[in-house]
Amino acid sequence: xxxxxxxxxxxxxxxxxxxxxxxxxxxxxxxxxxxxxxxxxxxxxxxxxxxxxxxxxxxxxxxxxxxxxxxxxxxxxxxxxxxxxxxxxxxxxxxxxxxxxxxxxxxxxxxxxxxxxxxxxxxxxxxxxxxxxxxxxxxxxxxxxxxxxxxxxxxxxxxxxxxxxxxxxxxxxxxxxxxxxxxxxxxxxxxxxxxxxxxxxxxxxxxxxxxxxxxxxxxxxxxxxxxxxxxxxxxxxxxxxxxxxxxxxxxxxxxxxxxxxxxxxxxxxxxxxxxxxxxxxxxxxxxxxxxxxxxxxxxxxxxxxxxxxxxxxxxxxxxxxxxxxxxxxxxxxxxxxxxxxxxxxxxxxxxxxxxxxxxxxxxxxxxxxxxxxxxxxxxxxxxxxxxxxxxxxxxxxxxxxxxxxxxxxxxxxxxxxxxxxxxxxxxxxxxxxxxxxxxxxxxxxxxxxxxxxxxxxxxxxxxxxxxxxxxxxxxxxxxxx
Numbered sequence: 001x002x003x004x005x006x007x008x009x010x011x012x013x014x015x016x017x018x019x020x021x022x023x024x025x026x027x028x029x030x031x032x033x034x035x036x037x038x039x040x041x042x043x044x045x046x047x048x049x050x051x052x053x054x055x056x057x058x059x060x061x062x063x064x065x066x067x068x069x070x071x072x073x074x075x076x077x078x079x080x081x082x083x084x085x086x087x088x089x090x091x092x093x094x095x096x097x098x099x100x101x102x103x104x105x106x107x108x109x110x111x112x113x114x115x116x117x118x119x120x121x122x123x124x125x126x127x128x129x130x131x132x133x134x135x136x137x138x139x140x141x142x143x144x145x146x147x148x149x150x151x152x153x154x155x156x157x158x159x160x161x162x163x164x165x166x167x168x169x170x171x172x173x174x175x176x177x178x179x180x181x182x183x184x185x186x187x188x189x190x191x192x193x194x195x196x197x198x199x200x201x202x203x204x205x206x207x208x209x210x211x212x213x214x215x216x217x218x219x220x221x222x223x224x225x226x227x228x229x230x231x232x233x234x235x236x237x238x239x240x241x242x243x244x245x246x247x248x249x250x251x252x253x254x255x256x257x258x259x260x261x262x263x264x265x266x267x268x269x270x271x272x273x274x275x276x277x278x279x280x281x282x283x284x285x286x287x288x289x290x291x292x293x294x295x296x297x298x299x300x301x302x303x304x305x306x307x308x309x310x311x312x313x314x315x316x317x318x319x320x321x322x323x324x325x326x327x328x329x330x331x332x333x334x335x336x337x338x339x340x341x342x343x344x345x346x347x348x349x350x351x352x353x354x355x356x357x358x359x360x361x362x363x364x365x366x367x368x369x370x371x372x373x374x375x376x377x378x379x380x381x382x383x384x385x386x387x388x389x390x391x392x393x394x395x396x397x398x399x400x401x402x403x404x405x406x407x408x409x410x411x412x413x414x415x416x417x418x419x420x421x422x423x424x425x426x427x428x429x430x431x432x433x434x435x436x437x438x439x440x441x442x443x444x445x446x447x448x449x450x451x452x453x454x455x456x457x458x459x460x461x462x463x464x465x466x467x468x469x470x471x472x473x474x475x476x477x478x479x480x481x
Contacts, residue, residue: 002302003337005295011303014241014296018249019056021204026053027253028205031212037260052253059252062259067266068305070223072130073191075181076158076452081130081342083223083268083307088374089342090367091130091162092122094197095149096347098354099135102439104319107354110135114355115152118347121357121442123157124449127367132162134347134355141474142166147173148469150194151462154181156451165196167209171216173469178220180461181454189220197270198258200228200250202235211257218262225309226254227270231283234276240293247273248300268341269306271297285314285351286327291334298338307341313363318350320362320435329366336370361438365417372413383407417441 006014026044029035029052039045044053069084081089099110114135122131133149140148146166153161154177165171175188182188196217198210214224228250230236236243251269258265273293275284284290294310301308313332317323335343346367347360388403398404417437419426426432432440454462 002298002339003295003334004299005292006299011299014245014248014300015303017245018252019059021246021249022054022059022253023056024053025204026051027200027250028052029211029257030206030208033215034206034211034257034260038256041256041260054253054256058256062256063252063304065259065263066255066306067223067264069307070192070195070266070268072160072195072223073193074157074159074161075154075193075454077191079129079159081160083266083341085341087341088336088371089130090128090346091342091344092118092125092128092132092360093134093345093347093355094132094162095136095164096134096349096352096355097136097138100349100354100356100358102358104349104356104358104435107349109138110355111139112137112148112152115149116156117446118355118357118360119153119156119161120449120451121360121446123159123451124445125360125364127364127371128346129159130162130342131157131159132345132347134357134360136164144170144173144469144473146170147177147466147473150174150177151466154193154462155454155459158452161194163194165213165217168213168216169473170469171196171213173465173473175216175220176465177462180458180465185220192220192222195223195225195268197225197227198254200226200254202228202230202250203246204250204253206253206257214258214261218258218265221262221265223266223268224254224258225268225270226251226258227272227309228254229283229311230273231276232273232289233278234283236273240289240296243273244293244296244300247271247297267306268309269297269301269304270309271301272309272311273297274311282351285311285316285348286331287316288330290314291331294331294335294340295338298335298340302339308339309342309344310335310338310340311345312336312340312343313346313366314348315359316351318353320356320358320438324359324362325366325434328363329369332366333370333373336374357442358435358438361417361442362434365415365438368413368415369418 028050030050035045038052072081098107099114100107115133118134122128149163178188179185230243230247232243236246275287275289277284294312298308312335313328315324315327346363349356
């Protein structure tokens with residue numbers, strides 16, 4: 001049974017409020033071709049203002065046609081991220097401008113080398129099945145940056161990859177790379193390596209490039225994650241209910257856009273609203289409201305029978321400390337129990353303050369902890385163990401029993417990083433902190449793990465595509481765009 005915070009009646013009221021927002025207020029759509037598709041589908045379109053009011057029947061027909069499950073594949077197709085299949089997926093962060101050093105107190109601009117390092121680490125972490133770039137390399141001009149990032153990732157992991165698409169022109173080169181790695185356009189369509197994320201700009205506005213690139217990526221039927229980030233009291237009403245209704249409306253409008261571009265295109269419901277701190281004027285990654293809204297958005301997404309992406313397992317802390325563990329752990333277990341499909345952007349230090357491989361290591365340990373909770377408790381004759389209880393009786397222990405040896409490895413979770421040792425052993429081994437253990441394990445994995453290389457001909461083809469992208473997308477730019 002999934003964790004809930006909304007009753008069926010409350011879900012219905014939020015849904016109805018979202019329908020009223022879209023039909024009476026509408027969304028700002030700056031893309032002329034997209035407005036034309038809405039108009040042809042029966043929407044009330046005001047071209048001078050760019051406002052599109054969406055009728056209920058269009059919303060319902062779009063929800064009906066939208067693909068409700070999809071799978072992303074690595075170049076090793078045994079590595080998969082399955083959405084809408086009742087499984088959980090975990091991704092490292094797609095992109096951060098800053099890179100936090102291991103000290104935890106210094107940061108710098110992220111680089112393409114950081115993308116390679118983060119991808120190699122993600123490739124080595126068994127519970128991260130969608131590997132994010134983590135870094136937004138600032139030395140690469142923005143107009144072809146995503147092409148460079150995707151190439152660097154595909155060279156350093158055999159898992160599905162996660163990064164941010166930039167615009168339609170760059171997406172053409174990205175599709176060329178996908179076809180080269182997959183072996184053909186047909187295989188790239190059948191086994192997608194990645195997918196774009198459409199991010200409506202709260203309140204009720206869509207980005208031109210975010211819509212425009214979907215006309216390109218739809219050629220390969222790439223699924224679309226639709227995820228606005230409405231902020232309570234800033235870019236959305238100052239109440240949780242009002243924020244949920246607006247965020248839901250923005251997602252529904254995005255679903256309509258995808259289905260007008262290509263009916264049947266698979267989508268993921270990205271319910272990622274956040275609170276807004278009136279003292280610091282910064283959004284809040286991991287307050288109690290985040291847990292509440294993430295559960296509620298999961299319920300709404302599942303109401304529409306869609307796979308759901310939520311922002312949990314994050315922290316507002318700048319360093320790996322007690323606050324980081326409290327916030328990441330509490331929100332992630334709530335999101336997992338609610339039944340979402342993907343929980344994201346692990347490896348972020350604070351509220352988009354930078355990417356941290358050390359934080360990612362702590363969160364990976366947390367994933368194992370939460371996965372054990374989600375495994376639950378099996379109650380069977382074998383697991384009840386009445387025979388061994390009878391055998392041991394009123395004295396003795398179960399340590400030497402064959403029943404114990406048969407089951408303890410499956411019943412118990414054994415951490416890599418959490419400390420459970422005796423005080424004396426802990427002191428003798430250096431009295432390490434969680435932070436120090438995360439750094440040590442991260443260094444060992446990067447030292448020992450070597451990703452499987454691309455075939456030489458494929459790597460050469462990617463290089464040629466990159467050269468063409470640099471030449472045609474940003475011929476006259478400096479090293480920093």
